[in-house]
Amino acid sequence: MGMAAADLQFHVLAVDDSLIDRKLIERLFKISSCQVTTVDSGSKALEFLGLQEEHDDQNNPNQPCVSPSNQQEVEVNLIITDYCMPGMTGYDLLKKIKESSSLRNIPVVIMSSENVPSRISRCLEEGAEEFFLKPVRLSDVNKLKPHMMKTKCKSQLQEPEKLVTEEKQESIEIAHVVPSQPQKESDTTQQQQQQLQANSNNNKRKAMEENLSPDRTRSRFSSLTTV
């Protein structure tokens, strides 16, 4: 697998104190062609994400790429965490992520073996994308691709000539769209809205599946990956 293909893979951070469940989640995501890192606690998750007090001054809200203390770049496209864990719960972890300017755009999914409606709504209100009841199935994981698409780093999407407009293509890369004809007032506003939408919602980009620029230079932080 070359660098380009690896960069198109989604990277999932899975957090669970249960060894069996970590193994299951890892398998589910690997089958879905994702790179997976598993950790057994919320604090280790934060450590992996590089979220320490002094690093919280990053103001790149659109990029999930953060620099942990060892200066390597990590891109995480999804965080999936168990709810009930000793120490920091999944909910606590969710809150910390959403409070971080550098991490809050990473979609977070909560898993729990208990079906507690108030717990579920609290997590969703706090910003979790989905709440899965355990045991998690492949059908659950399949729902997550659109969420992960949103967070692919913009630098990987700058290939405008390869944009494919197919069935459900609504989103476009803002930096490279040039209106082909003069815009009327109302059209401009609408277009701006669309572009803002596209900027943060690139979840239908077919271009993702093609081989983009092969000269990637970003290093990958992979010492915790259990591939």
Next chain:
Amino acid sequence: MENQKQHQAAYMRRSLLDQGYLDEQFIHLEELQDDANPNFVEEVVKLFYTDSARFIRNIELALENGPCDFARLDNLMYQFKGSSSSIGATRVKRQCSQFQEYCNAKNIEGCKNTFQGVKQEYATLKTKLEAYFQVSLSLIRYIGNYSKD
């Protein structure tokens, strides 16, 4: 020979499901196996055995020693139930739930009795799974030996 084993494995799986020892979660696990990962379920089940042995030991200790810490017992059983659920071990899971109910009621005798049930169901399941894997894994290896790729 291969057909016979296939039938045997399918039969054993069917009866484990029919008798409620396993549920569809186990089938989902088997569906996650492929040629590159033919031992996935066996590996998961081995983790289950290790986890279970640890839970059982800790619960036993917690039940024996002095005043009962129901919160701790409940927490241990919650984790055991989670593992059981992840591999589809229905009967074990049900016993775990019952144990938790006795914990909530702070009924130590109920806990101890149910705990015997948990251990029993676990032991039975382990025996049946070991027999099942003997057949299904030998089938996988047989196919592996004779497949072209």
